[in-house]
Amino acid sequence: MRIHWLVVLIVVALTCSSRAGGAGERTASPDGKLIAFVKPTPDKLVDTASEVTEATEIWTSEPNGANARLWLRGKSAENPEEALAGFAGLQFSPDGTKIYFLSLAWVTSGAVHVLDLRTGKEEFVCPGNSLEVIHEGEYKGDLMVRQHRYFLGGGSFDWLWLLRPNGEEIGPIAADDEDDDGPESSFRKMYMPNSLTHRE
Numbered sequence: 001m002r003i004h005w006l007v008v009l010i011v012v013a014l015t016c017s018s019r020a021g022g023a024g025e026r027t028a029s030p031d032g033k034l035i036a037f038v039k040p041t042p043d044k045l046v047d048t049a050s051e052v053t054e055a056t057e058i059w060t061s062e063p064n065g066a067n068a069r070l071w072l073r074g075k076s077a078e079n080p081e082e083a084l085a086g087f088a089g090l091q092f093s094p095d096g097t098k099i100y101f102l103s104l105a106w107v108t109s110g111a112v113h114v115l116d117l118r119t120g121k122e123e124f125v126c127p128g129n130s131l132e133v134i135h136e137g138e139y140k141g142d143l144m145v146r147q148h149r150y151f152l153g154g155g156s157f158d159w160l161w162l163l164r165p166n167g168e169e170i171g172p173i174a175a176d177d178e179d180d181d182g183p184e185s186s187f188r189k190m191y192m193p194n195s196l197t198h199r200e
Contacts, residue, residue: 024037024038028063029096030092030095030135033063033096035061036060036090037058037090038057040054041054046083046086048080048083048104049080053104054085055084056085057072057074058070058115060099060117071120074086080111081105083111085103086104087101087102089102093165095141096117097116099115100131100133100143101114106127109128109147112145126163127147128145128147131145132144132145138191139170139191142165143162144162145160146158146159157175159173160174160184
């Protein structure tokens, strides 16, 4: 059991802090007119349920660096759903009005949050250790999120789920591990074939 939890802690730390580059990562809006990026905050730390880490900040600017704007700064909170720190995995919604991202949260799971660029409001979406916004097909605008969940009879699993933008569950995509021809690949071929090209 101790080995199991050690593995979980290592996976969560690597996933939430390094999956998409963390501090310094950059992503472009669908129309290419805006860049979102994470800035490190080595002098501002946040104590989360999983670890003490940099608060980090989410900024946007034009591709040439002009009109840079700070949108969100990490903060501590008693409720892991409200804590914000170690931002990673920034991704725009298909219409470019929102930025989804990962934040450190629980010991066994990070959290998916969304920042609305029209209002400046940030909201918790769901627990999650990975994040991908779908930009094509039937599920355009929905989310692919890997979540750490528990079986009723004991034990845990880390399946990949399809969720609505508000975190509402649509259904499971794939189990913990799979080969190149498994359920996740089948889902991508059926509903988001362009993602296969980007992953090659």
